[in-house]
Amino acid sequence: MTANEVRLCGLLLREHFGEVVEKVGTHLLKNGPETLRTIIHETGMPLDQVKKSLCVLMQQGACTFCSGRKGPGSPAEYCANGDRILRILRYPRYIYTAKTLYGDTGELIIEELLQRGHLTMSETVKTVADRLTQNMEEGRSMDYSEVSSSFSKLVETHFLQRCPPVGVEKKASSSDNPAPPVTNPESAESFPDCYKVPHVTLIGRGKRPLVTEDGEEQRNAKKRKLDAQAHGDEGIYWQVNFERFHLHFRDQTIISAVANKLDQTSSEIVRTMLRMSEVTTAPLAPSTKPLSANEIFRSLPSSYSIQRQILDQYLSLLVDDPMEFVGKAGESGGGMFVVNLHRALANLARATLESVVQERFGSRSARIFRLLLRTRHLEQKQVEDFAMIPAKEAKEMLYTLVSENLVQLQEVPKTPDYAPSRTFYLYTVNQLPTARMLLQNCYKSVGNLIERRLFETKESKRLLEKSQRIEAILASLQASGAEPEQLTEVEEMITAAEKQQLSALRLHVNKLDSAENQVDETIFLLESYIFSTSLTG
Amino acid sequence: MAEVKVKKEKGVLDPAEVEKRIKELCEQFPQGITDHVIQNDMPHLEPQQRAGAINRLLSLGQLDLLRNSSGLLYRLKDTQGSRALVEKGVRSRDIRFKSNLPLTEINKILKNLESKKLIKAVKSVAVSLNSCRCSRANTLNVLRVLLLLSKIFGSTRLGPGPCLTVEVRVSQVDLSMEDIETILNTLIYDGKVEMTVIVAKEGTAGSVDGQMKLYRGVNSITAPTGLVKTPCGLCPVFDDCHDGGEISPSTCIYLSEWLDF
Numbered sequence: 125m126t127a128n129e130v131r132l133c134g135l136l137l138r139e140h141f142g143e144v145v146e147k148v149g150t151h152l153l154k155n156g157p158e159t160l161r162t163i164i165h166e167t168g169m170p171l172d173q174v175k176k177s178l179c180v181l182m183q184q185g186a187c188t189f190c191s192g193r194k195g196p197g198s199p200a201e202y203c204a205n206g207d208r209i210l211r212i213l214r215y216p217r218y219i220y221t222a223k224t225l226y227g228d229t230g231e232l233i234i235e236e237l238l239q240r241g242h243l244t245m246s247e248t249v250k251t252v253a254d255r256l257t258q259n260m261e262e263g264r265s266m267d268y269s270e271v272s273s274s275f276s277k278l279v280e281t282h283f284l285q286r287c288p289p290v291g292v293e294k295k296a297s298s299s300d301n302p303a304p305p306v307t308n309p310e311s312a313e314s315f316p317d318c319y320k321v322p323h324v325t326l327i328g329r330g331k332r333p334l335v336t337e338d339g340e341e342q343r344n345a346k347k348r349k350l351d352a353q354a355h356g357d358e359g360i361y362w363q364v365n366f367e368r369f370h371l372h373f374r375d376q377t378i379i380s381a382v383a384n385k386l387d388q389t390s391s392e393i394v395r396t397m398l399r400m401s402e403v404t405t406a407p408l409a410p411s412t413k414p415l416s417a418n419e420i421f422r423s424l425p426s427s428y429s430i431q432r433q434i435l436d437q438y439l440s441l442l443v444d445d446p447m448e449f450v451g452k453a454g455e456s457g458g459g460m461f462v463v464n465l466h467r468a469l470a471n472l473a474r475a476t477l478e479s480v481v482q483e484r485f486g487s488r489s490a491r492i493f494r495l496l497l498r499t500r501h502l503e504q505k506q507v508e509d510f511a512m513i514p515a516k517e518a519k520e521m522l523y524t525l526v527s528e529n530l531v532q533l534q535e536v537p538k539t540p541d542y543a544p545s546r547t548f549y550l551y552t553v554n555q556l557p558t559a560r561m562l563l564q565n566c567y568k569s570v571g572n573l574i575e576r577r578l579f580e581t582k583e584s585k586r587l588l589e590k591s592q593r594i595e596a597i598l599a600s601l602q603a604s605g606a607e608p609e610q611l612t613e614v615e616e617m618i619t620a621a622e623k624q625q626l627s628a629l630r631l632h633v634n635k636l637d638s639a640e641n642q643v644d645e646t647i648f649l650l651e652s653y654i655f656s657t658s659l660t661g
Numbered sequence: 662m663a664e665v666k667v668k669k670e671k672g673v674l675d676p677a678e679v680e681k682r683i684k685e686l687c688e689q690f691p692q693g694i695t696d697h698v699i700q701n702d703m704p705h706l707e708p709q710q711r712a713g714a715i716n717r718l719l720s721l722g723q724l725d726l727l728r729n730s731s732g733l734l735y736r737l738k739d740t741q742g743s744r745a746l747v748e749k750g751v752r753s754r755d756i757r758f759k760s761n762l763p764l765t766e767i768n769k770i771l772k773n774l775e776s777k778k779l780i781k782a783v784k785s786v787a788v789s790l791n792s793c794r795c796s797r798a799n800t801l802n803v804l805r806v807l808l809l810l811s812k813i814f815g816s817t818r819l820g821p822g823p824c825l826t827v828e829v830r831v832s833q834v835d836l837s838m839e840d841i842e843t844i845l846n847t848l849i850y851d852g853k854v855e856m857t858v859i860v861a862k863e864g865t866a867g868s869v870d871g872q873m874k875l876y877r878g879v880n881s882i883t884a885p886t887g888l889v890k891t892p893c894g895l896c897p898v899f900d901d902c903h904d905g906g907e908i909s910p911s912t913c914i915y916l917s918e919w920l921d922f
Contacts, residue, residue: 131904381882381883382882384880384881384882384883384884385879385880385882444857446855446856446857447882471882472882472883475881475882475883475886476883476886476888478852479881479883479884479885479886479889480886480888480889480894482885483885483889483894483895484889484894484895487851490851490852491847491850491851492850494849494850494851494852495850498849498850510843510846510847510850511847511850512843512844512847562888565888565893565894565899566888568893568899568902569888569891569893569894571910572893572902572910572913572916573891573893573910575904575909575910575911576910576911576913576916579910579911628921631920632920635919635920636920639887639890639891641887642887642888642890642891643887643888643890643891643893643894644887645886645887646886646887646888649886
């Protein structure tokens, strides 16, 4: 992991789990797999705290343990999973997607699972039903069966999956394999039952938290008793399948790119193609399975009323398009078509790079950048001529781009002495390394934004605490039926200036939050592009 | 006294008018005039006076002296060059060919005219040295028209097709095919236009060697990416920014301005 990534992971951990977890997490990220003793020794923290932090990380799936490298019997080593920690940044997007696809119930299910790492189905259903009931009007409640059907739907569409059983891994390591893979925990996909919903007996409705002041003790006891009931799914834990969400994001990005480039109708055709191949295509395949024009025609939603001939025209238009989102794989069945997923990602990444150059250095520099992207190696004179930019300006822009590492300079000497007069200087753009560099920049930017947000909230910590206290007082006063005069008196404890400050703070935090999500979209695109190139080699 | 008066009577025209008349004659006969023509036109003009006027014009660089089989020919010099300039812009080499003046002389004249803001030097739009130079404003006009047309028609054919004639007429410049291709290429690099090559029948308008280039105005496939919507994506001191440093996210002035925006 790079320094930028470790920093971002640390910030995310601090924000979500506190500073102790951050310390342990970053320590593990920096130093690789370590035993419990070394962690305690090197961080200088008490055993109790380290253990708890490791538990938190493990619960979130951000940390794994395996038997030591020194052979059987050696102490277990702990290893942090940086990629998993970076996913925290994308939580809002997962939750939002679940909301748009499966409504409030889906949203809450994903939210609970993300917050708690992994849960059994019965626990999730109960918590979600309770939360939904809380927000409903008095006298109505959410049925468990409704929530569990949403849960099953999420599992069917592979948005949720079973956690890999822990026992299996241990067995494999203790049996005939003397040297088990240490750092490679098996993925959830490799277990045959990972999308099988167990039979759960859950009858009842969501409950409201009791309004009457029961003793805390009593309530906890009740809860424990309730949980103790067997639902038939003990030991089967579920987690969010991030890969599935990423495939969904990728498809959405491709669809919106087609819509921008061509029009709404063609994007609907691509959407249909992607939806049809959702189940049949392997997650990491470079393109979808071929679909015939007839199949596509039949699967098009009838509301778009696209005629067969028009569909054919659209398909040939999509195939001819230089972006090559859609390719032709054969002639049978009215033509077989595929969506070139990896090429689409490469094109989208290229557009991202171009837009970065365009926004940062102006459209003329972007022209030079695109020129170099399309024509590979060019001499300075050729750049000036082809881009139709006066020599002086072109030189300046080119040198700026070189100094920012967006354009590379290649020397080709005619003689082995590299004398400048006998050397060609060729300018070129390498898409993949540039994308990698921008990705690091993105990590740093998000880190900066989080840092700033923490700073802003820290600056007005006193104010925030005050407003919270006053809100609490107000709520308790209202509950006890206080007089309106009393209420206004309490409200006036916050001055106008303070109110203004608070609203400004809220605005700032929101702005920073949304900026973080926006940068994360760039991160997602660049990450998937880099990952896709690593697959094709 | 009397003699002087007679002389004046004879030379009814003063030198300025003589010069004007000669220039008019030259304009009438753009291929050039001989001494004879001037004599016929102004019979009462003394040879001396005539010679003086012509010499003055020559020294001013307004007349051009050419040797012909029948004798000397006078021709207006600059009018032709400037007419060419007005029409579409010329290269200095073309002026030299047409005016038959040495290169240094031409450069001097051009500099002179340029200082009077009558003409201006412009860069060639084309990469190739053989094409004409035309002014930047015109280039931009062509670009605009091309974009407009491609937006309207979806795709524009490059070649002497109907679309293109319209464009060329609007731009008022006779652009060669190469010029337009260069312009279109820059538009491609701007991401505003894309090109596809298709097979065309030989003899179809716009086809070259059995190929035809089709151009189309396009929208970019993505909105500006998320990174550049934040100040950090555009920050000039991004690489110097560290937590707790002189430049740090907590004290960043760019972020503060952006937040208060």
